[in-house]
Amino acid sequence: MEKILEKARTEHILTKEEIVKLLEHDGEEVYDCADKVREEYIGKQVYLRALIEISNICKQNCMYCGLRAENSKCDRYKLSKEQILEQAEIAQQAGYKTVVMQSGESNTFKTEEICEIVSEIKKLDMAVTLSLGEHTREEYEAYKKAGADRYLLRIETTDENLYKQMHPKMDFYNRIRCLKDLKDLGYEVGTGCLVGLPNQTLESLAEDILFFKKIDADMIGIGPFIAHEDTPLKDHKQDNFDLALKVMAITRILLPDINIPATTAMEALRKKGRLIALLSGANVVMPNVSDLDCKKKYLIYPNKPISELSTLDYKEQITADIVSIRRTVSNGYGFRTRKI
C-alpha cells in the first residue's frame, strides 16, 4: 500500500490492479496524499463557479436521475433568456468569474438561443461553462464560437454493460464522440462518474479513473449515487460517500493539475461534505445561484442541499467555510494550468 501510494504520488501512473488495491484500502492515507498533491500542484486557491440550472426538461431516461423523462412527478421549467442573464449578472456582482449553465438533455433551447445567452454572459467578463448533455458537433461548435469556454459531460461509467443498463436507448459511443468533439473544438472538458451504481465494481471504477487520464480531461466531477424515490433505482439505498471520496482522491493523485469540484452530492450525504472533499483533493466549488423555486424543481437526487440565502450572502458563507480550512477563494477565471 505504501509503495503504491508513493508511486502514485511521484509518477502519477498506476495500473488498474494498483488502483483497485487503493480502493479496497482504508481511505485516510489516500485522502492525505491527495491533499498534499493538491497543495503542490494547485495551491490553496479554490475556484468558485456560479451554477444556474436553466431547465429540468429532459428527453433521456437515465435510471438514477430524478429529471428522467418518465418521472411525471418532476415539475418541469425552462428559464427565459432574461431570467438567466439576470442571475448571471447577480453572480458577477457577487464576484463570480464563471457561470455554469446546466440542464436536462433536450432541444427546448434552440442552438441560437444558447449562443445568444453565452455571448451576453461573455460581455460580463466571465468564463462560461455549459453542461447541456449530448449534442451534435455542429451545435458544440456554435456554442464555442459564441464564446463558451468549458463543457461538462460525465461519462457516468466506462463499463459498457453497466452504461447500457443505466441509460436506456443511449449510446456509449455517442457520449465518447461528444467528449472527443468537445476536446477537438478547444473546450476545457470536464467529465466524471457516478459512484455506487448497482452492479458497479471496483475494477470498473479503476477503469473510469484510467479513462479520465487517457482522454486528458481538464476537470473531473465525481458524485456518490443517491437513490431517488421516483426512479427505478429507488430501492438501491446505500451510503456511497467514502467510496466516492476515495475515487475523487485517487483521481487527484493521478491527474495532479486538473480541476476537481467538491460536488453537491457529497454535501447532500454529509454535513460539511464539500469541505471534506476540499481536504481530500478537490479545488472547486459550484454554488447554486438559481432562484429558490428552480433549485427545488431541479431535483436530480433527494436531500439536495438548498440554500435560501441570497447569491451574495451564500457566496460569503461559502467563502467563510473555505477560509475556515485555511484556503482562499481565487479571483481568477479558474482555467486549468498545466503542470505536467
Ligand code: SAH
Ligand atoms: N443532462 C446533463 C446534466 C446532467 S445532471 C448531462 O447529461 O450531462 C448532472 C449530473 O448529475 C449527471 O451527470 C449525473 O452524474 C448526476 N446525477 C444524476 N442522478 C444522480 C443521482 N441519483 N445521484 C447522484 N448524482 C446524480
